[in-house]
Amino acid sequence: MQTYAYFPGCSLETSAKEYDTSTRAVFDKLGIGLKEVPDWSCCGSSQAHKVDRDMAAAIAGRNLVLASEIGDIVAPCASCFMSLKEAAVELEHDSEIRDTLKENGLEYLPGSVRVISTVEAAHNALEKGMFEGKITKPLKNLKVASYYGCLLVRPPKIAQFDDVENPMSMDRLMEAAGATPVKWSHKTECCGNAYIMVDKDMTLNLVRNILNAAVSAGADVVAAACPLCHMNLVMRQPYMMQKYGLKSEIPIVYFSQLLGTALNADEQDLDIDGEVMRLINKRRQEANEVKEVG
Amino acid sequence: MSRVGVFICHCGANIAGKVDVAKVSDDAINIPGVVYSSHQKYSCSEAGQKVIIDAIKENHIDKVVIGSCSPKMHENTFRKTIEQAGLNPYMLEIANLREHVSWVTADKDSATRKAFDLVKAAVGKVSFAKPLTPGQVTVEKRALVIGGGIAGIQAALDIANMGYEVVMVEKEPSIGGRMAQLDKTFPTLDCSACILSPRMVDVAQHPNIRLLTYSEVENVNGYVGNFNVTIRKKAKFVDESICTGCLECVTKCPLKKKIPNEFENGKAPRGAIYVPFAQAVPKVPVIDKEHCQWLLSPDPDTIEVAEGEKKPKRKCGVCQKKCEQGAINFEMEDELINEKFGAIVLATGFNLFDQKKYGEYGAGEIPDVITGLDFERMVNSSGPTEGKIVRPSNGEKPKKVAFIQCVGSRDEAKGVPYCSRICCMYTAKQAILVREKLPDAEVYVFYMDIRAAGKGYEEFVLRAQREYGANYVRGRVSRIYEQDGHLVLKAADTILGMPLEMEADMVILATGSIAREDSVALANTIGITTDAYGFISEVHPKLKPVEVPREGVFACGAALSPRDIPDTVATAGAVAAKVGVLFSNDILMSDPMVANIDPMICVACGACVEVCPYSAITMEEFRGKKFAKVNEAMCQGCGTCSAACRPGAAQLRGQTDEQILKSIEAVLQW
Numbered sequence A: 001m002q003t004y005a006y007f008p009g010c011s012l013e014t015s016a017k018e019y020d021t022s023t024r025a026v027f028d029k030l031g032i033g034l035k036e037v038p039d040w041s042c043c044g045s046s047q048a049h050k051v052d053r054d055m056a057a058a059i060a061g062r063n064l065v066l067a068s069e070i071g072d073i074v075a076p077c078a079s080c081f082m083s084l085k086e087a088a089v090e091l092e093h094d095s096e097i098r099d100t101l102k103e104n105g106l107e108y109l110p111g112s113v114r115v116i117s118t119v120e121a122a123h124n125a126l127e128k129g130m131f132e133g134k135i136t137k138p139l140k141n142l143k144v145a146s147y148y149g150c151l152l153v154r155p156p157k158i159a160q161f162d163d164v165e166n167p168m169s170m171d172r173l174m175e176a177a178g179a180t181p182v183k184w185s186h187k188t189e190c191c192g193n194a195y196i197m198v199d200k201d202m203t204l205n206l207v208r209n210i211l212n213a214a215v216s217a218g219a220d221v222v223a224a225a226c227p228l229c230h231m232n233l234v235m236r237q238p239y240m241m242q243k244y245g246l247k248s249e250i251p252i253v254y255f256s257q258l259l260g261t262a263l264n265a266d267e268q269d270l271d272i273d274g275e276v277m278r279l280i281n282k283r284r285q286e287a288n289e290v291k292e293v294g
Numbered sequence B: 001m002s003r004v005g006v007f008i009c010h011c012g013a014n015i016a017g018k019v020d021v022a023k024v025s026d027d028a029i030n031i032p033g034v035v036y037s038s039h040q041k042y043s044c045s046e047a048g049q050k051v052i053i054d055a056i057k058e059n060h061i062d063k064v065v066i067g068s069c070s071p072k073m074h075e076n077t078f079r080k081t082i083e084q085a086g087l088n089p090y091m092l093e094i095a096n097l098r099e100h101v102s103w104v105t106a107d108k109d110s111a112t113r114k115a116f117d118l119v120k121a122a123v124g125k126v127s128f129a130k131p132l133t134p135g136q137v138t139v140e141k142r143a144l145v146i147g148g149g150i151a152g153i154q155a156a157l158d159i160a161n162m163g164y165e166v167v168m169v170e171k172e173p174s175i176g177g178r179m180a181q182l183d184k185t186f187p188t189l190d191c192s193a194c195i196l197s198p199r200m201v202d203v204a205q206h207p208n209i210r211l212l213t214y215s216e217v218e219n220v221n222g223y224v225g226n227f228n229v230t231i232r233k234k235a236k237f238v239d240e241s242i243c244t245g246c247l248e249c250v251t252k253c254p255l256k257k258k259i260p261n262e263f264e265n266g267k268a269p270r271g272a273i274y275v276p277f278a279q280a281v282p283k284v285p286v287i288d289k290e291h292c293q294w295l296l297s298p299d300p301d302t303i304e305v306a307e308g309e310k311k312p313k314r315k316c317g318v319c320q321k322k323c324e325q326g327a328i329n330f331e332m333e334d335e336l337i338n339e340k341f342g343a344i345v346l347a348t349g350f351n352l353f354d355q356k357k358y359g360e361y362g363a364g365e366i367p368d369v370i371t372g373l374d375f376e377r378m379v380n381s382s383g384p385t386e387g388k389i390v391r392p393s394n395g396e397k398p399k400k401v402a403f404i405q406c407v408g409s410r411d412e413a414k415g416v417p418y419c420s421r422i423c424c425m426y427t428a429k430q431a432i433l434v435r436e437k438l439p440d441a442e443v444y445v446f447y448m449d450i451r452a453a454g455k456g457y458e459e460f461v462l463r464a465q466r467e468y469g470a471n472y473v474r475g476r477v478s479r480i481y482e483q484d485g486h487l488v489l490k491a492a493d494t495i496l497g498m499p500l501e502m503e504a505d506m507v508i509l510a511t512g513s514i515a516r517e518d519s520v521a522l523a524n525t526i527g528i529t530t531d532a533y534g535f536i537s538e539v540h541p542k543l544k545p546v547e548v549p550r551e552g553v554f555a556c557g558a559a560l561s562p563r564d565i566p567d568t569v570a571t572a573g574a575v576a577a578k579v580g581v582l583f584s585n586d587i588l589m590s591d592p593m594v595a596n597i598d599p600m601i602c603v604a605c606g607a608c609v610e611v612c613p614y615s616a617i618t619m620e621e622f623r624g625k626k627f628a629k630v631n632e633a634m635c636q637g638c639g640t641c642s643a644a645c646r647p648g649a650a651q652l653r654g655q656t657d658e659q660i661l662k663s664i665e666a667v668l669q670w
């Protein structure tokens, strides 16, 4: 069985537990093993590289060395993914940081580990035909706006995955799950998460633009692939309707929750909001009715 | 024993700056066989050549080594020099001390040592040189022009007007190329069709030009003055000799609104039988076999049916029924034509960068984001909207139009690093056309910088800005998306130093120029090279800008690199002049440095026949003995046969095994 080293990261242990459990459930259904990196530590995301790039690479590098025993490393959080991948790129050609790690008993062998996001891992599985016959509960008629945010495919030289301006991998996954991906304008726009403490106004304007674009495109739900984006998009919707001109509320779910639903994974693991589940079922029913009429 | 003379050239400071030329010259006199050695500033100058001639005569030198620049540069010059001194021109060997030594070596001592090694090798090799005499070949005074855009048209007309025969091969159903797709042309705004159509007609009517449209070059053999070319004339399924061009068939084809017309950049339909545009030359339709229902339906003769059952008939066939001339012939097949030419002209033009590669501009999926070429067709009165500038999404007049330059050009991440040269100018032209046709519309042009180097060009851009009020914004657009029935552009204004968000109704992308997708394959067929981007490589960008590294082959227009019509026409004229010079010879001297097979040594194994890339070797028999023989006219002197021949019967003249071994020996011995 193919097995990845799995790096959940801190959010998936706290605010995004459902992303963790649904990711594990999806890969389990696909027959791909996820083995948690033993004794993983903070990836250094958002802060470390602003203080000292070498330190950031060393902090993330520790996790890479630990993962290399298992195999390529999969990170569900876009921010973890980017810090780990940036470190991997840096470690490839910076022998000084490799030496620092080595002095601490951690030997990094160039080329020993590849960092990918869960979207990329799932998309690889899709391309290999591993979904075939497994979509037993398709998300018929559900219109999904796939939201990639800023870190999943950017910067392209580091992310090395999908089209940087018009990524389609998550859309294809949603299509495979039986849903209808909507074409929309803001799939890679920044959600401003890092600025929420500094400049709330700016962040909320960005979030409003993203959500309004999804609503105008006719989406039922927005699929996210990052716990930070997810939190940012979910949290202040009622307030934004009052104060920031948000057109209407729209549910935000993890792409893994949707995939898991279509793969008929355990409901408890998926932990989908009851409201969203009712919407999914409503759309399925509509699809069936149309079929009967037709 | 030979009497070798060695001449070391300084090439100004080019060689002397890195190589101790005096030392090389002094040491050379000690090489066995060398009777004279000297060094001088510029051997290729008149004074330098005189020194060589005088030294040869005074010292009874019979073989010459010149340590200078690459033989590609001056081998011919120096052959003539020693010929003037009474020697056979092939008693010469050049040691390349510039490209192979001084320009690529950092350290002076090693440069000097390597220079001396190369001189030793050259002495060793030239000592065993034998006098060679060039053969003579006649010149077939007919030219093949590949590509019928403005470049090919101009070259063909100029060559034909000199009195030579021309065959023009164009792969599309009509000649005209991109220029036929344009509306007005910068910097004078004259109508493209008005200046092009008469020339297209001239080509068709010229007594010296034979036009083969819907045709492609399949194979090229031979050499300068004597190329053998195979041309595939694709089946048009319409008999050109009978068709009157009434186009009754075209109007009746049931698919007439179904297939995107390539000429309209896919923005208007054509049928399975079609002429690409109204002024097409020749005005004879072709049937596209990928779409025609008759041709796609199974042949009744091949279908077996049970007794009593009717055989299914071919589908459609409407055009055949409607054609009063009986010109439609579904049985027509591709024709292979073999012809001989003295010269080949490449005028295959360019293609445009695919807007789909720009995800941030909607990856080609936002209807109101179009390309400059789409716009040319749109403003043209015979185009899809009959000249009306309208938003493709709803057919309404746009109130605000934005242009974006450098889409694909100067973009190392997604496109090509070079500047496409024409887009600044055609964008200014299109901005003017928008303001002329829609005076109430606002026009914005996003640019990186304006490159308007050309006669009247800068003035033209200023006119677009001042007279026509186009607003130029310096900065890139980072994203375009649709919102509430219009487009939103996110950009940076780098003069104000501010981000900018703008609404527009229509965006026109100045997509860059790239090579034709089949340019590398065509170059391989002809045996020439392309640059990293697929454009045809010229021999020298400054001094031989239309010659390509195969003698007798020339290139002009946008096949060489992106260029506008004035530059295209200029290079086409230059090509015609070069062809004229070639055709002014009745006889050409052929290169004597070709392969020769000694029948006494040959064991007739046939290895050479198999490896020769030019099919120049055949098996012969004389009095019961079989042996391989080289057709000297076809041999290109590549030496492959000589490497493959085990008994050593195949030898390249001027590069014999003996000469090569002696040069290696020389480096190792002295």
Ligand SMILES: Cc1cc2nc3c(=O)[nH]c(=O)nc-3n(C[C@H](O)[C@H](O)[C@H](O)COP(=O)(O)OP(=O)(O)OC[C@H]3O[C@@H](n4cnc5c(N)ncnc54)[C@H](O)[C@@H]3O)c2cc1C
Binding pocket: B146, B147, B148, B149, B150, B151, B152, B169, B170, B171, B172, B175, B176, B177, B178, B179, B182, B184, B185, B186, B187, B215, B216, B217, B347, B348, B349, B350, B351, B352, B372, B373, B376, B422, B426, B429, B516, B518, B522, B556, B557, B558, B559, B563, B564, B565, B566, B568
């Ligand atoms: C949007 C736009 C606007 C422009 N506006 C202007 C303007 O206003 N003024 C100006 O000076 N220039 C303008 N240009 C540039 C102009 O189009 C070119 O300078 C000109 O077309 C170059 O001519 P060409 O004959 O070299 O190439 P092309 O026009 O590309 O012609 C090449 C011909 O060769 C044929 N061909 C290709 N491959 C083969 C093959 N393998 N075998 C046989 N035939 C083949 C093609 O079918 C074509 O007919 C514009 C270009 C664009 C894209």
Ligand code: SF4
Binding pocket: B252, B253, B254, B255, B271, B272, B273, B287, B288, B291, B292, B293, B294, B295, B316, B317, B318, B319, B320
């Ligand atoms: S046979 Fe029919 S489909 Fe084919 S070209 Fe003629 S009219 Fe068109």
Ligand code: SF4
Binding pocket: B405, B406, B407, B409, B410, B418, B419, B420, B421, B422, B423, B424, B425, B449, B450, B451, B510, B512
């Ligand atoms: S001509 Fe102008 S628009 Fe075109 S690539 Fe060059 S700079 Fe850019």
